[in-house]
Structure formats: structure tokens, C-alpha cells
Amino acid sequence: xTTTVNVLRLSEKFFIMARPRSHKHKDLxxxxxxxxxxxxxxxxxxxxxxxxxxxxRKRAKSLAFKYNSTYRVDPELYHEVSNSxxxxxxxxxxxxxxxxxxxxxxxxxxxxxxxxxxxLKGHQCRFNVILKFFGExxxxxxxxxxxxxxxxxxxxxxxxxVFNRYLGLLKLIFNYCVSDSIMKNNPANKKIRRxxxxxxxxxxxxxxxxxxxxxxxxxxxxxxxxxxxxxELSLQTSHAVNEIAKLKYIDIEEYxxxxxxxxxxxxxxxxxxxxxxxLEDIVQRSKDGIDSPxxxxxxxxxxxxxxxxxAGLEHPTQLRNEKISRAFSDARDELRLFDHxxxxxxxxxxxxxxxxxxxxxxASGHDAQKRAAHSQRASTEVYKKGYVQxxxxxxxxxxxxxxxxxDDHT
Numbered sequence: 001x002t003t004t005v006n007v008l009r010l011s012e013k014f015f016i017m018a019r020p021r022s023h024k025h026k027d028l029x030x031x032x033x034x035x036x037x038x039x040x041x042x043x044x045x046x047x048x049x050x051x052x053x054x055x056x057r058k059r060a061k062s063l064a065f066k067y068n069s070t071y072r073v074d075p076e077l078y079h080e081v082s083n084s085x086x087x088x089x090x091x092x093x094x095x096x097x098x099x100x101x102x103x104x105x106x107x108x109x110x111x112x113x114x115x116x117x118x119x120l121k122g123h124q125c126r127f128n129v130i131l132k133f134f135g136e137x138x139x140x141x142x143x144x145x146x147x148x149x150x151x152x153x154x155x156x157x158x159x160x161x162v163f164n165r166y167l168g169l170l171k172l173i174f175n176y177c178v179s180d181s182i183m184k185n186n187p188a189n190k191k192i193r194r195x196x197x198x199x200x201x202x203x204x205x206x207x208x209x210x211x212x213x214x215x216x217x218x219x220x221x222x223x224x225x226x227x228x229x230x231x232e233l234s235l236q237t238s239h240a241v242n243e244i245a246k247l248k249y250i251d252i253e254e255y256x257x258x259x260x261x262x263x264x265x266x267x268x269x270x271x272x273x274x275x276x277x278x279l280e281d282i283v284q285r286s287k288d289g290i291d292s293p294x295x296x297x298x299x300x301x302x303x304x305x306x307x308x309x310x311a312g313l314e315h316p317t318q319l320r321n322e323k324i325s326r327a328f329s330d331a332r333d334e335l336r337l338f339d340h341x342x343x344x345x346x347x348x349x350x351x352x353x354x355x356x357x358x359x360x361x362x363a364s365g366h367d368a369q370k371r372a373a374h375s376q377r378a379s380t381e382v383y384k385k386g387y388v389q390x391x392x393x394x395x396x397x398x399x400x401x402x403x404x405x406x407d408d409h410t
Contacts, residue, residue: 004305029064063096095284098142098182099135102127105176116261118242127168129154139177144187151191152338160194165329167191207356211337218331226319229286230296230310231353236282237273238357241321247295252283272328292317296324325350 028034033051041053041060045067053060106127112118115204116333133150134142147170174186212235219227233244251257255272256279267404273279286295297317310320328350332338338347381404 007367029061029068031068032060032064040141052200052309064252066096095261097136098139098177099137100132101139101182102131102173103175104134105173105180105182107175109172121312123169124163126166127173127175128171130166130173131320139183142187144190145193148186149299149365164193166195201215205338205341205346205348207352211332211348212353212356214337216329218335219327222331224327224331225288226296226298227324228332229282230319230324231328233279233295233349234350234353235357236279238354238361239271240354241324245294245296245319245321245324248293249283252295257398290317294318 028132033042034040035042038052041057043053043060043064045051047122053063099189099208106124110123115123118142120275122216129285130150133153137146150170151163151166154166169189170188171186174183174188178186212231216228216231219225219231230241230244233239233247235260236240237244237256239258242261246261247256247258252275256273256275258273260271275283283295286297290297290299293315296316297315298319300316309316309318313320329344329347332344332347333344
């Protein structure tokens with residue numbers, strides 16, 4: 001048999017002995033007190049457990065009012081509730097909208113996962129879309145139809161890649177919510193990732209040395225020396241724009257020291273590339289009189305000098321990855337090199353310089369895996385796809401003619 005207790009009496013048990021409140025805190029809801037020793041507001045639930053609600057008075061009062069309206073009744077409205085309900089109160093699903101909780105959850109995920117800068121930036125953009133869609137919903141009201149609608153609206157082009165990236169982050173966020181008792185279950189776990197079909201090698205369009213030379217020359221004619229330097233460094237080091245943009249002069253002595261951001265937790269991510277005459281020449285040409293710690297740099301226009309730096313930048317002369325990549329793509333399209341490819345996303349980008357570098361090294365008999373900071377050989381092989389390989393074979397003459405018998409010559 002389920003026993004019942006008087007909610008009012010249980011409430012009185014915990015509050016009748018409380019100190020008289022100061023004038024400043026007399027308007028606080030039942031259960032909420034300000035603790036000077038903690039310099040924060042503390043709320044006592046009907047089962048006697050407490051919850052620190054922080055220093056924000058307005059937020060603490062709002063949460064307390066919401067709680068009391070559900071679980072703590074006025075004496076005139078006394079009714080009986082079961083012990084089982086009171087005992088399980090700590091596990092009640094949050095009564096605030098999920099939008100108020102998600103920023104903290106996302107910060108926790110980012111700290112646990114230790115994403116690279118590029119990955120974090122992508123997830124942050126997707127998280128903002130998720131927050132905008134689900135923000136006003138109550139955690140336990142989110143269902144599979146809501147997830148389906150979100151995945152449809154956030155992916156108007158019906159891209160499998162975009163679908164999978166949003167679904168992956170949504171599953172991760174909701175799993176953390178379940179773990180923290182914010183949600184009872186994760187409706188996104190019922191969704192299945194879409195199968196990605198790898199492109200056939202014949203469909204992959206790669207950058208050639210002729211393309212590289214044409215774009216490099218065009219950048220020079222346009223006066224964009226920093227793009228030329230960036231292209232040359234990427235080709236000689238086999239590294240992507242993310243690493244090239246962050247390269248500082250202090251990283252260069254007898255070697256160029258590069259740590260790849262994407263797999264920074266692995267030993268393979270740290271590479272020391274010996275300085276040779278080509279790299280020496282590139283670095284020297286980059287020193288154009290602009291006072292900058294970065295090898296790839298430019299001088300901002302005067303009207304922008306007093307503006308705050310964009311997110312991710314540490315110095316006024318530093319270039320963002322996107323600016324370098326966009327300058328390359330603009331030069332490529334101005335030359336109309338790949339106009340036959342309608343979708344610009346399928347045209348070779350700055351990142352394809354890394355592929356070209358790996359292919360040229362492998363073709364000359366050098367293993368590019370370590371230089372490219374790949375943990376696995378399979379990753380290096382991916383970058384070689386799309387290039388036509390000619391295999392040199394032995395010099396052999398195949399004699400197909402019928403040989404006369406020796407007796408015929410006697």
C-alpha cells in the first residue's frame with residue numbers, strides 16, 4: 001500500500017526553523033534563500049534536498065516559482081501526494097525550456113570531446129541552428145516527428161553529408177541531456193544515418209601542376225602575394241590551409257614545425273620538415289616589410305584597424321583560413337579553369353594543393369604519409385585518388401613468330 005504524507009507538514013518541517021529573512025530577501029519564493037557563505041541562492045525541494053541556483057536573483061526566483069507552482073501547494077489547497085512521488089522528485093524532468101539548458105550542455109560536450117578548432121567551429125554553427133529550432137520546447141516534449149521536421153528544414157538541399165552531420169550532433173546533445181536527467185529518452189537515436197556513396201575515381205577532379213601554375217601566376221598579377229606564398233607552402237609541406245595560416249616565423253629554424261589540428265591527439269600530428277633551398281626562398285619572399293609574426297599575412301585597410309579582431313584571430317595581420325581559400329577559388333573561377341563543372345563545390349579548392357603535393361611525392365618514390373601527418377596509410381591513399389597513374393614496366397620483347405627448325409638451315 002502506498003502511504004501518503006501531508007505536503008504542507010513536510011514543507012513546514014524544513015522551513016519553520018528558518019531564520020527571519022532580511023528586508024532585501026523577504027520577497028523570495030518559498031524554499032529559496034540567499035546564502036551569504038556561498039554568495040548564491042539556494043533552493044530547498046519538498047524532499048529536503050537542496051539545489052544551488054547561482055547568483056542570478058531573477059533566474060533563481062523564476063525557477064523557484066515554477067517549481068512551487070507544481071510541487072508546493074498553498075495551505076488552503078492542501079492535498080495528499082504519495083511518498084513515491086516525493087522520493088522521485090529529484091529525478092523529475094526539468095520544467096524549463098531546453099533552450100535555457102543547451103548552451104551549458106554544448107560547452108560540456110566541447111570540453112569532453114576536445115574538438116579541433118575547425119571541427120568546433122562547424123559544430124558551433126550547427127548547434128546555433130539546433131538551438132533556434134528546439135529552444136522554446138520543453139525537454140520531454142521533443143519527439144521523433146520534431147527531429148524529422150528539423151532535419152528536413154535544416155537541410156533544404158537534401159544533402160546526405162549535411163543530414164548526417166546534423167543528426168550526429170543532435171544525437172550527441174540529446175544523449176548528454178538524458179545523462180543529466182534533462183530528458184527521459186533520446187528521440188534522435190531512432191533515426192538512421194544516410195549511406196554515403198564514395199565517388200568513383202573517374203568522377204574526382206583533381207588539381208594539376210598546370211592548374212596550380214596558372215592560379216599562382218594570376219594571384220601575382222592581381223598583387224595577392226600572400227596567396228602565392230600560401231600556395232607554395234602548402235605544396236612544399238603537404239599541409240592544408242588550417243596549418244599554413246597558423247604558421248609563424250618562430251616555428252621556423254632548421255625545420256618547419258607543424259602540428260596538424262585535425263588529429264592533434266596522435267603522435268603523427270607533429271611534423272618537423274627540414275628547411276631546404278625552396279622553403280628558404282619562400283620564407284624570405286614572405287618578409288615584405290609588414291611587421292607580423294605570421295608567415296601568411298597582409299596589411300588591413302586603415303578604416304579596419306580599430307575594429308575588433310574576428311573570432312579565432314590573434315593579430316591584425318593574420319589571415320583567416322576562409323579568406324585564403326576564397327581567394328584561391330576566386331582566382332580559379334576568374335581563369336575559368338573548371339567552368340565545365342557546374343557545382344562550384346565539386347571544383348578543386350585550396351585543399352587540393354595538399355592532394356597534388358602528396359601525389360607528386362608518391363610519384364617520385366617518396367612516402368608522403370609522415371610529411372602529411374597521416375596516422376594511417378589509408379588516409380594518404382585517399383589523397384592520391386583521381387590522379388591517373390602510369391605504371392612503368394620492364395623492357396621485354398615478346399617473340400611471337402614461329403621459329404624455323406635448325407634442320408631447315410642445313
